[in-house]
Amino acid sequence: MGYVSPGREYTRDSRYLTTRITADGREGLPVEAGRYRLVVSRACPWASRAVIVRRLLGLEEALPMAVAGPTHDDRSWTFDLDPGGRDPVLGIERLQEAYLARDPGYDRGVTVPAVVDVPTGRVVTNDFARITLDMSTEWTAYHRAGAPDLYPRALRPEIDAVNEVVYEEVNNGVYRAGFAGSQEAYASAYERLFARLDLLGERLAASRYLVGDTITEADVRLFTTLVRFDAVYHGHFKCNRRKLSESPVLWAYARDLFQTPGFGDTVDFEHIKRHYFLVHDDINPTGIVPAGPDLSNWLVPHRRETLGGRPFGDGTPPAPVRPEEAVPPDHNPLPSRPHTLR
Numbered sequence: 001m002g003y004v005s006p007g008r009e010y011t012r013d014s015r016y017l018t019t020r021i022t023a024d025g026r027e028g029l030p031v032e033a034g035r036y037r038l039v040v041s042r043a044c045p046w047a048s049r050a051v052i053v054r055r056l057l058g059l060e061e062a063l064p065m066a067v068a069g070p071t072h073d074d075r076s077w078t079f080d081l082d083p084g085g086r087d088p089v090l091g092i093e094r095l096q097e098a099y100l101a102r103d104p105g106y107d108r109g110v111t112v113p114a115v116v117d118v119p120t121g122r123v124v125t126n127d128f129a130r131i132t133l134d135m136s137t138e139w140t141a142y143h144r145a146g147a148p149d150l151y152p153r154a155l156r157p158e159i160d161a162v163n164e165v166v167y168e169e170v171n172n173g174v175y176r177a178g179f180a181g182s183q184e185a186y187a188s189a190y191e192r193l194f195a196r197l198d199l200l201g202e203r204l205a206a207s208r209y210l211v212g213d214t215i216t217e218a219d220v221r222l223f224t225t226l227v228r229f230d231a232v233y234h235g236h237f238k239c240n241r242r243k244l245s246e247s248p249v250l251w252a253y254a255r256d257l258f259q260t261p262g263f264g265d266t267v268d269f270e271h272i273k274r275h276y277f278l279v280h281d282d283i284n285p286t287g288i289v290p291a292g293p294d295l296s297n298w299l300v301p302h303r304r305e306t307l308g309g310r311p312f313g314d315g316t317p318p319a320p321v322r323p324e325e326a327v328p329p330d331h332n333p334l335p336s337r338p339h340t341l342r
């Protein structure tokens with residue numbers, strides 16, 4: 001399964017299924033508790049955004065979640081974590097089946113996150129950027145009491161602008177470096193990535209969060225790349241000017257979010273490593289999964305509270321993770337270690 005095109009820079013296929021689920025059904029299908037199933041992999045940074053936002057907003061009951069295994073082949077993500085290798089609700093072995101149920105001639109990427117309409121078994125959308133925004137703006141009837149406003153109306157232009165730059169130069173930037181097909185393409189991606197990380201570090205030196213004084217969608221989107229940086233991108237994708245843990249401001253910022261309920265408690269480092277080092281066999285042909293890095297430093301105090309800010313604004317932290325959705329203790333330092341959340 002190849003990801004690198006020799007002699008060329010990496011270009012992401014962004015042809016997504018953009019049907020929306022809205023409160024009034026005006027752009028596709030209506031919001032309806034229990035009707036849809038959010039399919040994710042904890043390995044995938046794009047899917048991890050949806051896992052975090054769903055948890056912060058308290059949508060567990062309204063939008064049930066299926067977790068695919070950390071690896072896939074050129075056909076699809078699979079439900080190999082479930083008994084019998086089938087999702088217990090959708091009854092399918094591969095996410096590809098839900099895509100083909102919508103379009104038998106579907107020839108694009110079978111990606112996560114994906115929202116599946118349970119009654120028909122068809123994928124509704126895999127537009128990862130829109131899915132989380134709609135969770136914030138269209139699923140409000142099912143938000144928990146105390147849910148934070150992750151996409152406040154007054155800050156949306158600034159959030160959108162930050163998100164666009166972070167996507168182009170950081171979220172997707174690590175992939176442009178890792179999947180570069182030439183030295184020139186790699187060098188360009190590498191320089192753009194670290195130039196932007198430097199600027200983000202400067203921005204966050206004086207501000208606890210990216211936009212405003214509370215956690216927003218912008219922080220969620222940056223976090224899912226930062227949390228994978230030392231474990232995967234530094235070595236596997238050759239983003240090795242320095243580790244995240246060698247960048248004082250960004251490292252403290254990432255730890256602050258990791259130690260905030262709804263962020264770190266969704267992260268499965270074992271799934272992350274297995275996905276990248278096993279699936280990208282043209283980059284890592286031996287299939288060896290690294291034993292490290294040591295994860296205990298994610299719990300070192302971050303001291304970011306001295307910058308002020310209120311993580312959840314006027315809201316409250318989410319309740320503890322449901323047992324059936326908890327990350328195994330040996331895949332994450334949080335469940336088995338005491339820590340202070342601020």
